[in-house]
Amino acid sequence: MRSFHMEFRSLSEEGLISAIEVGLGASGELRYPSCPEKMGWRYPGIGEFQCYDRYMQKNLRQSALTRGHLFWARGPDNAGYYNSRSHETGFFCDGGDYDSYYGRFFLNWYSGILIDHVDQVLSLATLAFDGAAIVVKIPSIYWWYRTASHAAELTAGFYNPTNRDGYSPVFRMLKKHSIILKVVCYGPEFTVQENDEAFADPEGLTWQVMNAAWDHGLSVSVESALPCLDVDMYSRILDTAKPRNDPDRHHLSFFAYRQRTPFLLQRDVCFSELETFVKCMHGEATQNFVD
Template identity: 50%
Template sequence: MQLDARIMKLCYDEYLRKCLVKAAEAIGISKWGSPPDGAGSYNDEPEDTDFFCRCGDYNRPYGRFFLNWYSQYLIDHGDRVLAKAKLAFGDTPISVKLPGIYWWYETNSHAAELTAGYYNSVNRDGYAPIASMLKKHEAALNLTCVDLSTVDEQKDFPEAKVDPEGLVCQVLNAAWDAGIPVAGENALPCYDSEEYDKIIEHVKPRNVPAFMRLSAFTYDRLNQDLLEEDNLKEFQLFVKRMHGNFSPSIRYIMLLC
Protein backbone atom coordinates (compact mmCIF):
# COMPACT_ATOMS: atom_id res chain seq x y z
CA MET A 1 0.00 0.00 0.00
CA GLN A 2 3.01 2.32 -0.12
CA LEU A 3 3.42 5.11 -2.60
CA ASP A 4 5.35 4.08 -5.68
CA ALA A 5 6.34 7.22 -7.53
CA ARG A 6 8.25 5.05 -9.96
CA ILE A 7 4.93 4.21 -11.59
CA MET A 8 5.53 7.54 -13.30
CA LYS A 9 8.42 5.85 -15.15
CA LEU A 10 6.45 6.37 -18.37
CA CYS A 11 7.42 10.03 -18.10
CA TYR A 12 11.10 9.13 -18.24
CA ASP A 13 10.78 7.38 -21.59
CA GLU A 14 12.91 9.17 -24.19
CA TYR A 15 9.96 9.95 -26.47
CA LEU A 16 7.56 10.91 -23.68
CA ARG A 17 10.15 13.32 -22.30
CA LYS A 18 10.20 15.02 -25.69
CA CYS A 19 6.40 15.27 -25.63
CA LEU A 20 6.51 16.81 -22.17
CA VAL A 21 9.12 19.34 -23.30
CA LYS A 22 6.93 20.29 -26.27
CA ALA A 23 3.88 20.67 -24.03
CA ALA A 24 5.80 22.97 -21.69
CA GLU A 25 7.19 25.02 -24.57
CA ALA A 26 3.70 25.32 -26.05
CA ILE A 27 2.55 27.26 -22.99
CA GLY A 28 5.76 29.27 -22.84
CA ILE A 29 7.21 27.72 -19.67
CA SER A 30 10.06 25.51 -20.86
CA LYS A 31 11.29 24.83 -17.31
CA TRP A 32 8.18 22.68 -16.77
CA GLY A 33 9.42 20.18 -19.33
CA SER A 34 10.67 17.72 -16.70
CA PRO A 35 8.87 15.20 -14.45
CA PRO A 36 8.31 16.35 -10.86
CA ASP A 37 10.95 16.37 -8.17
CA GLY A 38 10.04 15.48 -4.62
CA ALA A 39 7.62 12.70 -5.54
CA GLY A 40 9.22 10.27 -3.11
CA SER A 41 10.13 6.63 -3.50
CA TYR A 42 8.52 3.25 -2.94
CA ASN A 43 8.37 3.32 0.86
CA ASP A 44 7.30 6.94 1.26
CA GLU A 45 3.84 7.99 2.35
CA PRO A 46 2.23 11.01 0.65
CA GLU A 47 2.83 13.31 3.60
CA ASP A 48 6.53 12.42 3.47
CA THR A 49 6.87 13.95 0.01
CA ASP A 50 6.89 17.49 -1.33
CA PHE A 51 4.71 16.62 -4.31
CA PHE A 52 1.89 14.59 -2.76
CA CYS A 53 1.55 16.08 0.73
CA ARG A 54 -1.59 18.02 1.73
CA CYS A 55 -0.34 21.36 0.42
CA GLY A 56 2.07 19.81 -2.04
CA ASP A 57 3.15 20.64 -5.55
CA TYR A 58 0.49 18.36 -7.04
CA ASN A 59 -2.04 21.18 -6.53
CA ARG A 60 0.22 24.05 -7.63
CA PRO A 61 0.51 25.40 -11.17
CA TYR A 62 3.35 23.12 -12.29
CA GLY A 63 1.81 20.07 -10.64
CA ARG A 64 -1.57 20.69 -12.27
CA PHE A 65 0.11 21.19 -15.66
CA PHE A 66 2.12 17.98 -15.33
CA LEU A 67 -0.72 15.80 -14.06
CA ASN A 68 -3.10 17.07 -16.72
CA TRP A 69 -0.52 16.33 -19.43
CA TYR A 70 0.30 12.92 -17.97
CA SER A 71 -3.31 11.74 -17.59
CA GLN A 72 -4.47 13.21 -20.90
CA TYR A 73 -1.64 11.50 -22.76
CA LEU A 74 -2.84 8.15 -21.42
CA ILE A 75 -6.49 8.93 -22.22
CA ASP A 76 -5.49 9.91 -25.76
CA HIS A 77 -3.60 6.63 -26.07
CA GLY A 78 -6.71 4.73 -24.98
CA ASP A 79 -8.71 6.71 -27.53
CA ARG A 80 -6.37 5.60 -30.33
CA VAL A 81 -6.35 1.97 -29.20
CA LEU A 82 -10.15 1.82 -29.04
CA ALA A 83 -10.44 3.38 -32.50
CA LYS A 84 -8.27 0.57 -33.87
CA ALA A 85 -10.21 -2.02 -31.87
CA LYS A 86 -13.51 -0.83 -33.32
CA LEU A 87 -12.10 -1.17 -36.83
CA ALA A 88 -10.85 -4.68 -36.07
CA PHE A 89 -13.88 -6.02 -34.19
CA GLY A 90 -16.74 -4.08 -35.74
CA ASP A 91 -19.95 -4.33 -33.72
CA THR A 92 -18.47 -6.71 -31.13
CA PRO A 93 -19.01 -5.14 -27.67
CA ILE A 94 -15.79 -3.88 -26.09
CA SER A 95 -15.13 -3.52 -22.38
CA VAL A 96 -12.21 -1.57 -20.92
CA LYS A 97 -10.85 -2.63 -17.55
CA LEU A 98 -10.27 0.11 -14.99
CA PRO A 99 -8.14 -1.02 -12.03
CA GLY A 100 -9.49 -0.03 -8.64
CA ILE A 101 -6.66 1.99 -7.10
CA TYR A 102 -8.22 2.76 -3.76
CA TRP A 103 -5.28 3.21 -1.39
CA TRP A 104 -4.63 6.80 -0.34
CA TYR A 105 -8.15 7.58 -1.59
CA GLU A 106 -8.90 9.43 1.66
CA THR A 107 -5.96 11.80 1.27
CA ASN A 108 -6.18 15.12 -0.56
CA SER A 109 -3.82 14.16 -3.37
CA HIS A 110 -4.97 10.55 -3.97
CA ALA A 111 -1.28 9.86 -4.56
CA ALA A 112 -1.60 6.27 -5.75
CA GLU A 113 -4.09 7.25 -8.45
CA LEU A 114 -1.97 10.20 -9.58
CA THR A 115 1.15 8.06 -9.98
CA ALA A 116 -0.84 5.59 -12.08
CA GLY A 117 -2.04 8.33 -14.42
CA TYR A 118 -5.55 8.86 -13.02
CA TYR A 119 -5.73 12.61 -12.34
CA ASN A 120 -8.20 12.20 -9.51
CA SER A 121 -7.79 14.21 -6.33
CA VAL A 122 -9.96 15.80 -3.67
CA ASN A 123 -10.67 18.77 -5.95
CA ARG A 124 -10.77 17.06 -9.38
CA ASP A 125 -12.80 14.21 -10.87
CA GLY A 126 -10.36 12.10 -12.84
CA TYR A 127 -12.84 9.48 -14.04
CA ALA A 128 -15.33 11.64 -15.95
CA PRO A 129 -12.83 12.27 -18.81
CA ILE A 130 -12.17 8.52 -19.05
CA ALA A 131 -15.89 7.71 -19.15
CA SER A 132 -16.39 10.39 -21.82
CA MET A 133 -13.66 8.82 -23.96
CA LEU A 134 -15.24 5.36 -23.58
CA LYS A 135 -18.62 6.82 -24.57
CA LYS A 136 -17.09 8.06 -27.81
CA HIS A 137 -16.37 4.43 -28.74
CA GLU A 138 -19.51 2.95 -27.11
CA ALA A 139 -17.26 0.88 -24.84
CA ALA A 140 -18.24 -0.46 -21.44
CA LEU A 141 -16.25 0.27 -18.30
CA ASN A 142 -15.15 -2.80 -16.33
CA LEU A 143 -14.34 -1.85 -12.73
CA THR A 144 -12.45 -4.04 -10.29
CA CYS A 145 -12.80 -4.10 -6.49
CA VAL A 146 -16.61 -4.27 -6.33
CA ASP A 147 -16.17 -6.97 -3.66
CA LEU A 148 -14.30 -4.85 -1.12
CA SER A 149 -15.63 -3.32 2.07
CA THR A 150 -14.14 0.00 3.16
CA VAL A 151 -14.55 -0.91 6.84
CA ASP A 152 -12.70 -4.20 6.41
CA GLU A 153 -9.93 -2.70 4.29
CA GLN A 154 -9.40 0.17 6.74
CA LYS A 155 -9.19 -2.35 9.56
CA ASP A 156 -6.55 -4.38 7.71
CA PHE A 157 -4.61 -1.37 6.37
CA PRO A 158 -5.31 1.60 8.67
CA GLU A 159 -2.22 3.48 7.53
CA ALA A 160 -3.13 3.39 3.83
CA LYS A 161 -6.20 5.70 3.97
CA VAL A 162 -8.21 3.35 1.76
CA ASP A 163 -11.80 3.71 0.59
CA PRO A 164 -12.69 1.15 -2.11
CA GLU A 165 -16.42 1.80 -1.77
CA GLY A 166 -15.90 5.53 -2.21
CA LEU A 167 -13.90 4.85 -5.37
CA VAL A 168 -16.55 2.47 -6.74
CA CYS A 169 -19.27 5.05 -6.11
CA GLN A 170 -17.30 7.79 -7.87
CA VAL A 171 -16.50 5.66 -10.92
CA LEU A 172 -20.07 4.40 -11.22
CA ASN A 173 -21.42 7.95 -11.14
CA ALA A 174 -18.97 8.99 -13.85
CA ALA A 175 -20.10 6.08 -16.03
CA TRP A 176 -23.81 6.73 -15.44
CA ASP A 177 -23.38 10.42 -16.25
CA ALA A 178 -21.66 9.45 -19.51
CA GLY A 179 -24.36 6.90 -20.31
CA ILE A 180 -22.08 3.89 -20.74
CA PRO A 181 -22.62 0.36 -19.43
CA VAL A 182 -20.57 -0.80 -16.46
CA ALA A 183 -19.25 -4.26 -15.68
CA GLY A 184 -17.42 -5.36 -12.56
CA GLU A 185 -15.14 -7.96 -11.08
CA ASN A 186 -13.72 -8.92 -7.73
CA ALA A 187 -10.23 -7.83 -6.69
CA LEU A 188 -9.59 -10.62 -4.18
CA PRO A 189 -10.65 -14.28 -3.88
CA CYS A 190 -14.24 -14.50 -2.58
CA TYR A 191 -15.62 -17.48 -0.69
CA ASP A 192 -18.14 -16.37 1.94
CA SER A 193 -21.59 -14.81 1.96
CA GLU A 194 -20.41 -11.46 3.34
CA GLU A 195 -18.12 -10.92 0.35
CA TYR A 196 -20.83 -12.01 -2.08
CA ASP A 197 -23.31 -9.67 -0.39
CA LYS A 198 -20.99 -6.74 -1.09
CA ILE A 199 -20.72 -7.72 -4.76
CA ILE A 200 -24.50 -7.98 -5.14
CA GLU A 201 -24.94 -4.65 -3.36
CA HIS A 202 -22.87 -3.00 -6.11
CA VAL A 203 -24.02 -5.11 -9.05
CA LYS A 204 -27.75 -5.22 -8.29
CA PRO A 205 -28.65 -2.35 -5.96
CA ARG A 206 -32.31 -2.33 -4.92
CA ASN A 207 -34.92 0.21 -5.96
CA VAL A 208 -32.82 1.89 -8.66
CA PRO A 209 -33.35 2.31 -12.42
CA ALA A 210 -32.05 -0.49 -14.66
CA PHE A 211 -29.21 1.69 -15.99
CA MET A 212 -27.76 1.89 -12.48
CA ARG A 213 -27.21 -1.86 -12.36
CA LEU A 214 -24.05 -3.44 -13.68
CA SER A 215 -24.43 -5.19 -17.02
CA ALA A 216 -21.96 -8.00 -16.36
CA PHE A 217 -19.77 -9.46 -13.64
CA THR A 218 -16.53 -11.43 -13.91
CA TYR A 219 -15.64 -13.78 -11.09
CA ASP A 220 -11.86 -13.52 -10.97
CA ARG A 221 -9.28 -15.72 -9.23
CA LEU A 222 -10.74 -19.18 -9.74
CA ASN A 223 -8.59 -21.56 -7.70
CA GLN A 224 -8.68 -24.85 -5.85
CA ASP A 225 -9.98 -23.27 -2.65
CA LEU A 226 -13.19 -22.23 -4.42
CA LEU A 227 -13.84 -25.87 -5.30
CA GLU A 228 -13.84 -27.01 -1.68
CA GLU A 229 -17.31 -28.24 -0.68
CA ASP A 230 -18.41 -25.39 1.59
CA ASN A 231 -16.95 -22.69 -0.64
CA LEU A 232 -18.52 -24.17 -3.75
CA LYS A 233 -21.96 -24.24 -2.09
CA GLU A 234 -21.65 -20.55 -1.22
CA PHE A 235 -20.59 -19.81 -4.79
CA GLN A 236 -23.55 -21.73 -6.20
CA LEU A 237 -25.91 -19.66 -4.06
CA PHE A 238 -24.17 -16.51 -5.22
CA VAL A 239 -24.64 -17.44 -8.89
CA LYS A 240 -28.35 -18.10 -8.32
CA ARG A 241 -28.75 -14.73 -6.60
CA MET A 242 -26.91 -12.97 -9.42
CA HIS A 243 -29.17 -14.48 -12.08
CA GLY A 244 -32.44 -14.13 -10.19
CA ASN A 245 -34.92 -11.26 -10.12
CA PHE A 246 -33.37 -8.92 -12.65
CA SER A 247 -34.76 -6.66 -15.32
CA PRO A 248 -35.23 -8.34 -18.73
CA SER A 249 -32.90 -5.73 -20.22
CA ILE A 250 -30.02 -6.71 -17.95
CA ARG A 251 -27.93 -9.83 -18.36
CA TYR A 252 -25.50 -11.01 -15.72
CA ILE A 253 -22.59 -12.98 -17.11
CA MET A 254 -20.45 -15.05 -14.79
CA LEU A 255 -16.98 -15.56 -16.26
CA LEU A 256 -14.44 -17.70 -14.46
CA CYS A 257 -10.81 -16.83 -15.01
Protein backbone atom coordinates in the same frame (compact mmCIF):
# COMPACT_ATOMS: atom_id res chain seq x y z
CA MET B 1 -6.04 -7.42 -33.43
CA ARG B 2 -7.45 -7.98 -36.89
CA SER B 3 -5.74 -11.39 -37.12
CA PHE B 4 -7.29 -12.39 -33.80
CA HIS B 5 -10.73 -11.31 -34.95
CA MET B 6 -10.45 -13.19 -38.25
CA GLU B 7 -9.21 -16.34 -36.50
CA PHE B 8 -12.13 -16.41 -34.05
CA ARG B 9 -14.82 -14.77 -36.19
CA SER B 10 -16.89 -17.95 -36.31
CA LEU B 11 -17.00 -18.13 -32.51
CA SER B 12 -18.21 -14.53 -32.38
CA GLU B 13 -20.89 -15.20 -34.97
CA GLU B 14 -22.09 -18.22 -32.98
CA GLY B 15 -22.29 -16.12 -29.82
CA LEU B 16 -19.58 -18.02 -27.98
CA ILE B 17 -17.50 -14.84 -27.81
CA SER B 18 -19.79 -12.03 -26.69
CA ALA B 19 -17.13 -9.35 -26.07
CA ILE B 20 -13.41 -8.76 -26.47
CA GLU B 21 -11.30 -7.23 -23.72
CA VAL B 22 -8.58 -4.88 -24.95
CA GLY B 23 -5.61 -4.22 -22.69
CA LEU B 24 -4.55 -0.59 -22.43
CA GLY B 25 -1.72 -0.73 -19.92
CA ALA B 26 -0.06 -2.63 -17.11
CA SER B 27 -1.77 -5.97 -16.28
CA GLY B 28 -4.24 -5.27 -19.07
CA GLU B 29 -5.64 -2.30 -17.13
CA LEU B 30 -6.04 1.31 -18.26
CA ARG B 31 -3.12 2.86 -16.38
CA TYR B 32 0.57 3.61 -16.37
CA PRO B 33 2.86 0.91 -14.90
CA SER B 34 3.46 3.10 -11.86
CA CYS B 35 3.63 0.33 -9.24
CA PRO B 36 5.78 -2.51 -10.65
CA GLU B 37 6.58 -5.18 -8.11
CA LYS B 38 9.63 -6.23 -10.16
CA MET B 39 11.06 -2.77 -9.44
CA GLY B 40 10.57 -3.25 -5.72
CA TRP B 41 7.17 -1.60 -5.26
CA ARG B 42 5.15 -2.84 -2.31
CA TYR B 43 1.74 -1.83 -1.01
CA PRO B 44 0.98 0.92 -0.07
CA GLY B 45 3.71 2.78 -1.95
CA ILE B 46 2.53 5.74 -4.01
CA GLY B 47 4.37 4.60 -7.14
CA GLU B 48 6.32 6.78 -9.54
CA PHE B 49 5.44 8.88 -12.57
CA GLN B 50 6.30 7.17 -15.86
CA CYS B 51 7.41 10.18 -17.91
CA TYR B 52 11.13 9.86 -18.42
CA ASP B 53 11.57 8.05 -21.73
CA ARG B 54 12.61 9.97 -24.83
CA TYR B 55 9.10 10.22 -26.30
CA MET B 56 7.49 11.46 -23.08
CA GLN B 57 10.24 13.99 -22.43
CA LYS B 58 9.94 15.37 -25.96
CA ASN B 59 6.16 15.64 -25.63
CA LEU B 60 6.42 17.31 -22.22
CA ARG B 61 8.92 19.82 -23.53
CA GLN B 62 6.64 20.73 -26.43
CA SER B 63 3.65 21.12 -24.11
CA ALA B 64 5.62 23.37 -21.74
CA LEU B 65 6.87 25.42 -24.68
CA THR B 66 3.31 25.84 -25.94
CA ARG B 67 2.28 27.11 -22.50
CA GLY B 68 5.17 29.54 -22.53
CA HIS B 69 6.89 28.01 -19.50
CA LEU B 70 9.81 25.96 -20.77
CA PHE B 71 11.10 25.45 -17.22
CA TRP B 72 8.04 23.24 -16.65
CA ALA B 73 9.48 20.70 -19.10
CA ARG B 74 10.44 18.27 -16.33
CA GLY B 75 8.94 15.67 -14.09
CA PRO B 76 8.44 16.55 -10.42
CA ASP B 77 11.68 16.37 -8.44
CA ASN B 78 9.97 15.98 -5.08
CA ALA B 79 7.44 13.20 -5.79
CA GLY B 80 9.28 10.51 -3.81
CA TYR B 81 9.92 6.94 -4.89
CA TYR B 82 7.92 3.75 -5.50
CA ASN B 83 7.45 3.00 -1.80
CA SER B 84 7.13 6.55 -0.46
CA ARG B 85 4.04 7.65 1.48
CA SER B 86 2.25 10.72 0.21
CA HIS B 87 2.95 12.77 3.35
CA GLU B 88 6.68 12.11 2.97
CA THR B 89 6.86 14.03 -0.32
CA GLY B 90 6.73 17.71 -1.16
CA PHE B 91 4.60 17.02 -4.22
CA PHE B 92 1.77 14.88 -2.77
CA CYS B 93 1.54 16.12 0.83
CA ASP B 94 -1.39 18.30 1.91
CA GLY B 95 -0.84 21.69 0.30
CA GLY B 96 1.88 20.15 -1.86
CA ASP B 97 3.03 21.03 -5.35
CA TYR B 98 0.44 18.78 -7.01
CA ASP B 99 -1.97 21.73 -6.64
CA SER B 100 0.47 24.45 -7.76
CA TYR B 101 0.40 26.03 -11.22
CA TYR B 102 3.19 23.70 -12.32
CA GLY B 103 1.59 20.69 -10.65
CA ARG B 104 -1.75 21.23 -12.38
CA PHE B 105 -0.01 21.68 -15.73
CA PHE B 106 2.03 18.52 -15.29
CA LEU B 107 -0.88 16.35 -14.11
CA ASN B 108 -3.14 17.56 -16.92
CA TRP B 109 -0.42 16.70 -19.40
CA TYR B 110 0.36 13.31 -17.82
CA SER B 111 -3.27 12.16 -17.66
CA GLY B 112 -3.90 13.60 -21.13
CA ILE B 113 -1.16 11.45 -22.67
CA LEU B 114 -2.86 8.37 -21.23
CA ILE B 115 -6.24 9.43 -22.63
CA ASP B 116 -4.67 10.04 -26.06
CA HIS B 117 -3.19 6.54 -25.91
CA VAL B 118 -6.64 5.13 -25.11
CA ASP B 119 -8.15 6.96 -28.08
CA GLN B 120 -5.51 5.68 -30.49
CA VAL B 121 -5.72 2.04 -29.42
CA LEU B 122 -9.51 1.93 -29.29
CA SER B 123 -9.78 3.57 -32.71
CA LEU B 124 -7.73 0.69 -34.12
CA ALA B 125 -9.61 -1.90 -32.06
CA THR B 126 -12.99 -0.66 -33.28
CA LEU B 127 -11.86 -1.06 -36.88
CA ALA B 128 -10.20 -4.42 -36.29
CA PHE B 129 -13.06 -6.04 -34.40
CA ASP B 130 -15.72 -4.75 -36.78
CA GLY B 131 -18.56 -3.90 -34.41
CA ALA B 132 -17.81 -6.49 -31.69
CA ALA B 133 -18.41 -5.38 -28.11
CA ILE B 134 -15.16 -4.14 -26.55
CA VAL B 135 -14.38 -4.24 -22.83
CA VAL B 136 -11.80 -2.04 -21.08
CA LYS B 137 -10.55 -2.81 -17.59
CA ILE B 138 -10.00 0.05 -15.16
CA PRO B 139 -7.91 -0.50 -12.02
CA SER B 140 -8.88 -0.10 -8.40
CA ILE B 141 -6.14 2.12 -6.96
CA TYR B 142 -7.74 2.73 -3.60
CA TRP B 143 -4.75 3.38 -1.32
CA TRP B 144 -4.26 7.04 -0.35
CA TYR B 145 -7.82 7.68 -1.55
CA ARG B 146 -8.67 9.32 1.80
CA THR B 147 -5.97 11.97 1.34
CA ALA B 148 -6.25 15.24 -0.58
CA SER B 149 -3.89 14.36 -3.42
CA HIS B 150 -4.78 10.68 -4.11
CA ALA B 151 -1.09 10.13 -4.86
CA ALA B 152 -1.27 6.53 -6.13
CA GLU B 153 -4.00 7.45 -8.60
CA LEU B 154 -1.98 10.42 -9.85
CA THR B 155 1.11 8.35 -10.64
CA ALA B 156 -1.12 5.78 -12.41
CA GLY B 157 -2.51 8.50 -14.68
CA PHE B 158 -5.82 9.41 -13.04
CA TYR B 159 -5.91 13.11 -12.17
CA ASN B 160 -8.35 12.55 -9.34
CA PRO B 161 -7.50 14.61 -6.23
CA THR B 162 -10.34 15.53 -3.90
CA ASN B 163 -10.98 18.83 -5.72
CA ARG B 164 -11.30 17.28 -9.19
CA ASP B 165 -13.17 14.44 -10.94
CA GLY B 166 -10.38 12.57 -12.68
CA TYR B 167 -12.46 9.77 -14.17
CA SER B 168 -14.94 11.74 -16.28
CA PRO B 169 -12.37 12.75 -18.97
CA VAL B 170 -11.41 9.08 -19.32
CA PHE B 171 -15.02 7.94 -19.50
CA ARG B 172 -15.91 10.53 -22.13
CA MET B 173 -13.26 8.95 -24.32
CA LEU B 174 -14.54 5.43 -23.60
CA LYS B 175 -18.08 6.55 -24.43
CA LYS B 176 -16.83 7.87 -27.78
CA HIS B 177 -15.87 4.30 -28.65
CA SER B 178 -18.98 2.66 -27.06
CA ILE B 179 -16.88 0.69 -24.58
CA ILE B 180 -18.10 -1.60 -21.81
CA LEU B 181 -16.23 -0.67 -18.64
CA LYS B 182 -14.94 -3.39 -16.34
CA VAL B 183 -14.19 -2.27 -12.79
CA VAL B 184 -11.65 -4.40 -10.94
CA CYS B 185 -12.56 -5.01 -7.30
CA TYR B 186 -9.85 -6.58 -5.20
CA GLY B 187 -10.41 -8.32 -1.94
CA PRO B 188 -9.29 -7.42 1.57
CA GLU B 189 -5.71 -8.54 0.94
CA PHE B 190 -4.40 -6.43 3.78
CA THR B 191 -5.30 -5.99 7.43
CA VAL B 192 -7.56 -3.21 8.68
CA GLN B 193 -4.53 -1.55 10.26
CA GLU B 194 -2.56 -1.69 6.99
CA ASN B 195 -5.45 -0.14 5.05
CA ASP B 196 -5.95 2.54 7.70
CA GLU B 197 -2.28 3.45 7.53
CA ALA B 198 -2.62 3.70 3.73
CA PHE B 199 -5.77 5.86 4.02
CA ALA B 200 -7.42 3.30 1.75
CA ASP B 201 -11.08 3.33 0.72
CA PRO B 202 -11.88 0.56 -1.81
CA GLU B 203 -15.65 1.03 -1.60
CA GLY B 204 -15.45 4.82 -1.91
CA LEU B 205 -13.36 4.56 -5.06
CA THR B 206 -15.58 1.85 -6.56
CA TRP B 207 -18.72 3.95 -6.12
CA GLN B 208 -17.04 7.05 -7.57
CA VAL B 209 -15.91 5.12 -10.64
CA MET B 210 -19.22 3.33 -11.20
CA ASN B 211 -21.37 6.42 -10.73
CA ALA B 212 -19.15 8.49 -13.03
CA ALA B 213 -19.35 5.75 -15.67
CA TRP B 214 -23.15 5.52 -15.41
CA ASP B 215 -23.39 9.33 -15.60
CA HIS B 216 -21.59 9.12 -18.96
CA GLY B 217 -23.90 6.41 -20.24
CA LEU B 218 -21.37 3.57 -20.10
CA SER B 219 -22.27 -0.03 -19.51
CA VAL B 220 -20.49 -1.18 -16.35
CA SER B 221 -19.29 -4.61 -15.33
CA VAL B 222 -17.21 -5.84 -12.42
CA GLU B 223 -14.41 -8.35 -12.11
CA SER B 224 -13.98 -9.57 -8.57
CA ALA B 225 -11.03 -11.38 -7.09
CA LEU B 226 -12.77 -11.45 -3.72
CA PRO B 227 -12.70 -14.82 -1.96
CA CYS B 228 -16.42 -15.41 -1.52
CA LEU B 229 -16.63 -17.75 1.44
CA ASP B 230 -19.54 -16.23 3.34
CA VAL B 231 -22.98 -14.69 2.96
CA ASP B 232 -21.71 -11.21 3.79
CA MET B 233 -19.41 -11.16 0.77
CA TYR B 234 -22.18 -12.37 -1.56
CA SER B 235 -24.44 -9.62 -0.23
CA ARG B 236 -21.78 -6.97 -0.79
CA ILE B 237 -21.38 -8.04 -4.42
CA LEU B 238 -25.15 -7.98 -4.93
CA ASP B 239 -25.35 -4.47 -3.48
CA THR B 240 -22.71 -3.39 -5.99
CA ALA B 241 -24.43 -5.18 -8.89
CA LYS B 242 -27.86 -3.73 -8.14
CA PRO B 243 -27.61 -0.62 -5.93
CA ARG B 244 -30.49 -0.34 -3.49
CA ASN B 245 -32.97 2.53 -3.86
CA ASP B 246 -31.38 3.71 -7.11
CA PRO B 247 -34.10 5.75 -8.92
CA ASP B 248 -32.32 5.18 -12.25
CA ARG B 249 -32.21 1.40 -11.68
CA HIS B 250 -28.55 1.09 -12.63
CA HIS B 251 -27.11 -2.41 -12.68
CA LEU B 252 -24.05 -4.28 -13.91
CA SER B 253 -23.94 -5.56 -17.47
CA PHE B 254 -22.06 -8.64 -16.31
CA PHE B 255 -20.00 -9.93 -13.42
CA ALA B 256 -16.72 -11.83 -13.80
CA TYR B 257 -16.22 -14.17 -10.86
CA ARG B 258 -12.48 -14.80 -10.96
CA GLN B 259 -11.31 -17.49 -8.59
CA ARG B 260 -8.48 -19.97 -8.59
CA THR B 261 -9.57 -23.56 -9.16
CA PRO B 262 -8.49 -24.80 -5.67
CA PHE B 263 -10.89 -22.27 -4.16
CA LEU B 264 -13.88 -24.13 -5.61
CA LEU B 265 -12.58 -27.41 -4.17
CA GLN B 266 -12.35 -26.17 -0.60
CA ARG B 267 -14.68 -27.84 1.85
CA ASP B 268 -15.89 -24.57 3.34
CA VAL B 269 -17.45 -23.44 0.04
CA CYS B 270 -21.23 -23.74 0.37
CA PHE B 271 -22.58 -24.48 -3.09
CA SER B 272 -26.18 -23.86 -2.06
CA GLU B 273 -25.24 -20.28 -1.19
CA LEU B 274 -23.31 -19.97 -4.44
CA GLU B 275 -26.39 -21.18 -6.33
CA THR B 276 -28.58 -18.62 -4.57
CA PHE B 277 -26.07 -15.91 -5.35
CA VAL B 278 -26.10 -16.76 -9.07
CA LYS B 279 -29.91 -16.77 -9.14
CA CYS B 280 -29.99 -13.39 -7.41
CA MET B 281 -27.58 -11.98 -9.98
CA HIS B 282 -29.91 -13.18 -12.74
CA GLY B 283 -32.98 -11.81 -10.98
CA GLU B 284 -34.39 -15.30 -10.46
CA ALA B 285 -34.40 -15.08 -6.65
CA THR B 286 -34.56 -12.48 -3.91
CA GLN B 287 -31.47 -11.65 -1.89
CA ASN B 288 -32.02 -14.17 0.88
CA PHE B 289 -29.29 -16.50 2.01
CA VAL B 290 -31.01 -17.59 5.20
CA ASP B 291 -32.51 -21.05 5.29
